[in-house]
Amino acid sequence: MKELLNYSQKHKEQLINELFELLRIPSVSADSAYDKDVATTAEVVKDALIKAGCDQATVYPTAGHPIVYAEKLIDPNLPTVLVYGHYDVQPADPIELWNTAPFEPVIKTTPKHPDGAIFARGACDDKGQMFMHIKAVEAMIQNDLLPCNVKFMIEGEEEIGSPNLELFIKEQVDLLKNDIILISDTAMIDNTIPSIDTGLRGLSYVEIEVTGPNIDLHSGTYGGAVANPINVLCDMISSLMDENKHITIPGFYDKVIPLTAEEREELAEAPFDLEAYKKALDIAEVQGEKGYTTPERNSIRPTLDVNGIWGGYTGEGSKTVLPSKAFAKLSMRLVPGQDWHEITELFINHFNSIAPKSVTVKVTPHHGGMPYVIPTKHIGYRAAAKAIEKTFGKKPVPQRGGGSIPIVALFEEVLDSKSVLMGFGLDSDAIHSPNEHYGVWNYLKGIDTIPYFYQYYSELYKAEN
Amino acid sequence: MKELLNYSQKHKEQLINELFELLRIPSVSADSAYDKDVATTAEVVKDALIKAGCDQATVYPTAGHPIVYAEKLIDPNLPTVLVYGHYDVQPADPIELWNTAPFEPVIKTTPKHPDGAIFARGACDDKGQMFMHIKAVEAMIQNDLLPCNVKFMIEGEEEIGSPNLELFIKEQVDLLKNDIILISDTAMIDNTIPSIDTGLRGLSYVEIEVTGPNIDLHSGTYGGAVANPINVLCDMISSLMDENKHITIPGFYDKVIPLTAEEREELAEAPFDLEAYKKALDIAEVQGEKGYTTPERNSIRPTLDVNGIWGGYTGEGSKTVLPSKAFAKLSMRLVPGQDWHEITELFINHFNSIAPKSVTVKVTPHHGGMPYVIPTKHIGYRAAAKAIEKTFGKKPVPQRGGGSIPIVALFEEVLDSKSVLMGFGLDSDAIHSPNEHYGVWNYLKGIDTIPYFYQYYSELYKAEN
Numbered sequence: 001m002k003e004l005l006n007y008s009q010k011h012k013e014q015l016i017n018e019l020f021e022l023l024r025i026p027s028v029s030a031d032s033a034y035d036k037d038v039a040t041t042a043e044v045v046k047d048a049l050i051k052a053g054c055d056q057a058t059v060y061p062t063a064g065h066p067i068v069y070a071e072k073l074i075d076p077n078l079p080t081v082l083v084y085g086h087y088d089v090q091p092a093d094p095i096e097l098w099n100t101a102p103f104e105p106v107i108k109t110t111p112k113h114p115d116g117a118i119f120a121r122g123a124c125d126d127k128g129q130m131f132m133h134i135k136a137v138e139a140m141i142q143n144d145l146l147p148c149n150v151k152f153m154i155e156g157e158e159e160i161g162s163p164n165l166e167l168f169i170k171e172q173v174d175l176l177k178n179d180i181i182l183i184s185d186t187a188m189i190d191n192t193i194p195s196i197d198t199g200l201r202g203l204s205y206v207e208i209e210v211t212g213p214n215i216d217l218h219s220g221t222y223g224g225a226v227a228n229p230i231n232v233l234c235d236m237i238s239s240l241m242d243e244n245k246h247i248t249i250p251g252f253y254d255k256v257i258p259l260t261a262e263e264r265e266e267l268a269e270a271p272f273d274l275e276a277y278k279k280a281l282d283i284a285e286v287q288g289e290k291g292y293t294t295p296e297r298n299s300i301r302p303t304l305d306v307n308g309i310w311g312g313y314t315g316e317g318s319k320t321v322l323p324s325k326a327f328a329k330l331s332m333r334l335v336p337g338q339d340w341h342e343i344t345e346l347f348i349n350h351f352n353s354i355a356p357k358s359v360t361v362k363v364t365p366h367h368g369g370m371p372y373v374i375p376t377k378h379i380g381y382r383a384a385a386k387a388i389e390k391t392f393g394k395k396p397v398p399q400r401g402g403g404s405i406p407i408v409a410l411f412e413e414v415l416d417s418k419s420v421l422m423g424f425g426l427d428s429d430a431i432h433s434p435n436e437h438y439g440v441w442n443y444l445k446g447i448d449t450i451p452y453f454y455q456y457y458s459e460l461y462k463a464e465n
Numbered sequence: 466m467k468e469l470l471n472y473s474q475k476h477k478e479q480l481i482n483e484l485f486e487l488l489r490i491p492s493v494s495a496d497s498a499y500d501k502d503v504a505t506t507a508e509v510v511k512d513a514l515i516k517a518g519c520d521q522a523t524v525y526p527t528a529g530h531p532i533v534y535a536e537k538l539i540d541p542n543l544p545t546v547l548v549y550g551h552y553d554v555q556p557a558d559p560i561e562l563w564n565t566a567p568f569e570p571v572i573k574t575t576p577k578h579p580d581g582a583i584f585a586r587g588a589c590d591d592k593g594q595m596f597m598h599i600k601a602v603e604a605m606i607q608n609d610l611l612p613c614n615v616k617f618m619i620e621g622e623e624e625i626g627s628p629n630l631e632l633f634i635k636e637q638v639d640l641l642k643n644d645i646i647l648i649s650d651t652a653m654i655d656n657t658i659p660s661i662d663t664g665l666r667g668l669s670y671v672e673i674e675v676t677g678p679n680i681d682l683h684s685g686t687y688g689g690a691v692a693n694p695i696n697v698l699c700d701m702i703s704s705l706m707d708e709n710k711h712i713t714i715p716g717f718y719d720k721v722i723p724l725t726a727e728e729r730e731e732l733a734e735a736p737f738d739l740e741a742y743k744k745a746l747d748i749a750e751v752q753g754e755k756g757y758t759t760p761e762r763n764s765i766r767p768t769l770d771v772n773g774i775w776g777g778y779t780g781e782g783s784k785t786v787l788p789s790k791a792f793a794k795l796s797m798r799l800v801p802g803q804d805w806h807e808i809t810e811l812f813i814n815h816f817n818s819i820a821p822k823s824v825t826v827k828v829t830p831h832h833g834g835m836p837y838v839i840p841t842k843h844i845g846y847r848a849a850a851k852a853i854e855k856t857f858g859k860k861p862v863p864q865r866g867g868g869s870i871p872i873v874a875l876f877e878e879v880l881d882s883k884s885v886l887m888g889f890g891l892d893s894d895a896i897h898s899p900n901e902h903y904g905v906w907n908y909l910k911g912i913d914t915i916p917y918f919y920q921y922y923s924e925l926y927k928a929e930n
Contacts, residue, residue: 205783213748214747219768220866221867222867224710224754224763224867225760225867226751226752226763227748228770230770230772231771233774234699237696237699238696238702238703281679281680283677283679283691284825294690298687305688306693306695306776307684307778307785308779309695309774309791311771311773312771312772312773312794313772314792317831319772319773319794320668321772322772323772323773329777329778356750357750402688403685404685
């Protein structure tokens with residue numbers, strides 16, 4: 001692929017101009033006022049895929065926004081890479097906090113991007129990162145260097161939770177058949193510290209209702225004699241973690257696959273500055289499970305957080321009410337080995353079992369997602385790591401993300417293949433916020449790196465098969 | 466006073482008609498749409514006091530609704546009774562739940578009132594009970610039987626927390642000088658089980674704010690590593706009571722004046738049906754401080770109840786937020802011996818001391834009130850008990866109320882006199898609710914009983930002075 005090493009520099013102006021065109025279309029999936037723009041964007045992406053040299057490209061309608069599919073199949077004996085990305089963007093609100101118009105891309109320098117960054121909604125998440133793949137594949141096809149088959153699935157509803165993607169992939173299992181899925185929709189630690197996300201946490205999200213007396217009571221007349229559902233809810237929630245912030249639900253940790261000492265060491269290589277972390281959040285102390293570091297607590301360990309709580313009188317002033325009901329929304333982040341259906345059931349059973357007889361408790365499962373992990377010895381991970389080492393001159397650090405991308409676990413379940421999360425953004429790129437941007441250096445470096453992934457992946461694949 | 470024993474029966478029709486006139490005016494203090502009606506009611510009350518034979522009656526304007534004052538001073542050597550009551554009423558909402566128009570009084574029988582009850586907003590709370598005093602004094606004056614001086618202070622803002630009463634009584638200490646305050650604004654156990662409230666709980670009401678990180682965080686990226694202020698708030702609230710529902714704030718119980726065994730026995734005479742209590746509230750079990758009965762828990766013991774709690778995402782669906790802040794409104798009911806200012810300070814100090822370093826905590830005192838008690842050997846209580854025994858043929862049961870009427874403690878503080886809470890309503894009279902009513906029997910029995918209070922009080926006063 002060394003023929004392509006100068007490709008992005010040579011075509012820099014054109015690569016930026018084409019991305020600018022894509023960024024100018026406000027493809028906000030959450031707001032129906034932009035439905036036409038979303039549809040236009042799907043067509044623009046389709047055209048780019050055809051221009052890149054794909055044999056065919058199709059805009060598949062869904063119950064919501066369409067999915068663009070394209071493919072370039074060169075040899076059934078070669079492995080197939082499925083590129084996933086999305087062309088929709090978050091709303092630009094609050095617009096008044098943008099320094100430049102969100103859909104008028106401009107290049108400005110930042111401390112993290114001394115060579116300039118493209119400021120626009122979607123620059124990093126995910127138009128810029130998705131477009132790198134189209135342009136890298138174009139470069140390989142034009143130079144007759146494509147070493148695998150390639151398929152593209154670019155959706156338009158990622159920012160609203162991909163409501164129609166599951167049905168699509170279940171209906172199109174054959175069409176989407178692949179050996180590895182490649183996604184650039186995450187961040188790396190720093191331009192000088194490349195990293196690859198090797199896992200994501202799963203999720204079990206429940207809603208709790210605690211009922212005491214059948215009506216709101218006067219806290220003077222009844223206080224002290226009748227269980228207050230808010231106090232009871234606090235007691236019950238408090239009991240879910242012990243003083244070491246270990247979750248007390250029986251069986252909760254049973255299926256957690258512990259990391260090897262080697263894996264923990266590998267993860268610990270990622271630089272982390274605790275003082276800077278506390279300062280950024282304006283907290284005097286961190287808090288978490290005993291025996292684990294802060295980066296471990298928010299990535300490789302399961303958690304339990306109340307996401308919302310309400311009950312009684314919450315308006316201005318005071319009301320002396322002993323309420324009939326109290327509510328909470330609570331979620332648990334899960335790690336590999338934990339099945340979210342199982343954990344939800346464990347939670348419900350435990351929560352019911354600890355309820356005092358003075359109240360009744362109802363737990364409703366909201367939604368969930370499976371944890372995901374790709375071992376660092378998987379050839380998909382190894383191909384990405386080698387590609388990055390080649391173009392960055394540095395081995396990437398494996399990183400576990402604390403969040404959840406349920407579709408990645410879904411891809412594994414339905415399509416039976418692993419996803420490689422090779423992101424080129426930075427956490428400081430302000431995705432979902434005003435003044436989103438994406439480094440020009442990162443954009444071009446991505447276009448240079450991706451062809452090496454194809455090369456190394458096809459080599460490793462051949463060696464293994 | 467035996468001359469008056471037939472008074473209420475003889476004048477029954479007129480007594481009811483005059484009360485009906487008062488009930489027809491919608492003197493809702495909380496809603497400015499009724500301001501004119503509230504003002505009219507003050508004038509009607511003033512006229513009734515003049516008709517009753519008071520030497521003078523005045524409508525005192527305040528920053529809100531006016532206070533009606535009247536007096537009949539017959540001899541500076543005789544004791545002075547100050548009657549307190551209120552002419553304002555609660556809003557009638559929800560109006561659709563009323564079976565008859567709330568401001569069109571009608572008489573209908575109920576299981577508790579086989580002789581008929583007057584259905585109207587304010588029938589019991591407090592127009593009916595307040596008007597008994599005007600008519601009883603009228604009967605005594607007309608028959609030249611008034612044995613004491615009498616003063617009336619009838620306010621129009623009780624249902625909105627008496628915001629202008631404190632200033633009025635502080636400015637009018639001389640005008641309001643008295644030996645005993647007489648109030649009918651409470652309930653008795655049953656028409657066949659008369660009772661007198663001997664005490665009320667005090668109150669300390671605070672608002673709590675717990676701050677974790679300086680902004681709302683993503684619970685995936687930060688969950689497990691950063692203290693969640695909702696979880697912390699639950700932990701802190703939960704720790705405020707132990708497994709025996711004993712409050713854990715150091716010093717909280719230090720100044721509680723314990724009841725004597727005799728006083729507890731006296732209170733235990735009031736009938737109480739635990740099964741009926743649980744059934745009415747639809748709860749399987751009561752819950753409260755170990756070592757005390759349900760009637761004791763909600764009257765003679767201090768309590769701690771969360772009246773409201775909120776934080777994070779409380780809308781429909783789910784949001785995976787680790788919020789920056791969590792809030793609660795919390796109140797403690799206090800018993801004689803406890804000073805609400807002191808308890809508020811103890812709470813604030815304790816709550817700050819148990820806060821983990823991962824959060825900051827702010828406790829804001831809202832308002833409070835002192836507990837109140839009148840000993841059963843006080844001549845005010847004894848006069849009321851004798852009067853009730855005379856007309857009901859049964860000794861009343863002393864009862865401690867669980868609620869708070871801060872003005873009663875205020876009267877004691879500013880005017881230096883005890884209040885006798887001689888209520889003739891029933892708990893089933895639906896005050897503050899749709900279909901409020903007041904038994905005709907109770908109304909007339911009150912008018913018959915009040916003159917005996919004056920007689921016995923003046924006799925006991927003379928014997929003591």
